[in-house]
Amino acid sequence: MGKIPHLVQYQGSKRILAPEIVKYIPKTAKRIIEPFAGTGAVSIFAAYQGICGKFVLNDINTPLIQMLELCIEEPALLARQYSEIWHGQFAENENNIDYFLKIRSEFNNGKCDAGRMLFLLARVVKGAVRYNAHGQMNQSCDKRRYGTKPDIVECNAFKISKLLKGKTRFYNMDYKELLDMAETGDLVYLDPPYQGTSDKVNPRDNRYIQGVGFEEFAEVLGKLNDRGIDYIVSYDGMTGDKKIGQTLPEYLNLKHMYINAGTSAQATLNGKNETTYESLYLSSNLKEVTPEYMQLSLNLA
Numbered sequence: 001m002g003k004i005p006h007l008v009q010y011q012g013s014k015r016i017l018a019p020e021i022v023k024y025i026p027k028t029a030k031r032i033i034e035p036f037a038g039t040g041a042v043s044i045f046a047a048y049q050g051i052c053g054k055f056v057l058n059d060i061n062t063p064l065i066q067m068l069e070l071c072i073e074e075p076a077l078l079a080r081q082y083s084e085i086w087h088g089q090f091a092e093n094e095n096n097i098d099y100f101l102k103i104r105s106e107f108n109n110g111k112c113d114a115g116r117m118l119f120l121l122a123r124v125v126k127g128a129v130r131y132n133a134h135g136q137m138n139q140s141c142d143k144r145r146y147g148t149k150p151d152i153v154e155c156n157a158f159k160i161s162k163l164l165k166g167k168t169r170f171y172n173m174d175y176k177e178l179l180d181m182a183e184t185g186d187l188v189y190l191d192p193p194y195q196g197t198s199d200k201v202n203p204r205d206n207r208y209i210q211g212v213g214f215e216e217f218a219e220v221l222g223k224l225n226d227r228g229i230d231y232i233v234s235y236d237g238m239t240g241d242k243k244i245g246q247t248l249p250e251y252l253n254l255k256h257m258y259i260n261a262g263t264s265a266q267a268t269l270n271g272k273n274e275t276t277y278e279s280l281y282l283s284s285n286l287k288e289v290t291p292e293y294m295q296l297s298l299n300l301a
């Protein structure tokens with residue numbers, strides 16, 4: 001198996017967990033719909049495995065979904081935009097940190113094109129963007145790194161494009177609205193901001209441009225059940241033996257599993273060695289699906 005391409009680091013990306021998730025997607029799925037696409041790791045992996053030929057990618061974050069769309073539709077253009085911005089930080093008399101702040105300020109003042117989005121994600125620590133209450137990006141940059149080199153970004157963008165071009169539709173709306181277009185036979189993969197990071201009452205989330213409330217989310221899943229639409233949800237989990245967030249309600253009739261997400265970075269910082277497990281829920285029709293445990297020698301890009 002070759003390398004599975006990925007464009008840029010992004011908080012909550014399912015790049016590492018995608019093989020564990022994708023094995024529950026029925027091969028008969030008409031489309032894979034990702035209402036919370038982020039960097040689209042699950043769709044990229046599913047396309048890589050040849051599991052489905054049609055994809056719907058949506059995210060409420062406009063520059064983010066525009067970046068993904070440009071990557072898939074016009075990888076050369078995205079690579080050129082990124083390269084120009086990336087090289088700018090090494091210009092004569094330029095301080096790379098001041099340069100990052102300048103690009104971030106331009107971004108927050110309306111120049112929020114795909115190239116700038118990609119550069120900002122590449123330069124912030126672990127792709128962990130942060131937003132203030134006005135939706136402006138306020139995270140500082142990783143001072144030890146300059147962001148992925150343009151030739152690597154270009155190579156990955158072309159690989160992703162090859163997997164998804166001509167098969168993907170892009171949307172930029174709230175997940176509830178997007179779900180109106182789901183039909184029986186589609187597989188919806190939902191990866192919302194987790195409860196640990198979203199405020200229940202006012203679903204603002206400083207880690208993403210918007211959060212998702214628990215009650216509302218459960219209600220939306222109930223409606224998918226009523227419509228007979230299959231879905232898979234990634235939602236919170238456990239670190240060590242500490243459960244994070246509420247479990248989705250029983251009445252939804254879901255199969256709840258935990259998948260190993262590796263060592264918790266936060267626990268390591270606190271001097272503990274704890275494993276993080278992420279919850280994976282399967283809707284009732286998928287419960288009986290026996291995953292084909294794939295013999296993959298994963299070689300992640």
Ligand SMILES: C[S@@+](CC[C@H](N)C(=O)[O-])C[C@H]1O[C@@H](n2cnc3c(N)ncnc32)[C@H](O)[C@@H]1O
Pocket residue numbers: 010011012013014015035036037038039040041042058059060061064173174175176191192193194208209210211212
């Ligand atoms: C956990 S991340 C998804 C990560 C993705 N699975 C990946 O592999 O990169 C959650 C995403 O949901 C988006 N989001 C938050 N609220 C949303 C909403 N109401 N509707 C649609 N997208 C939303 C965020 O912008 C963020 O990109």
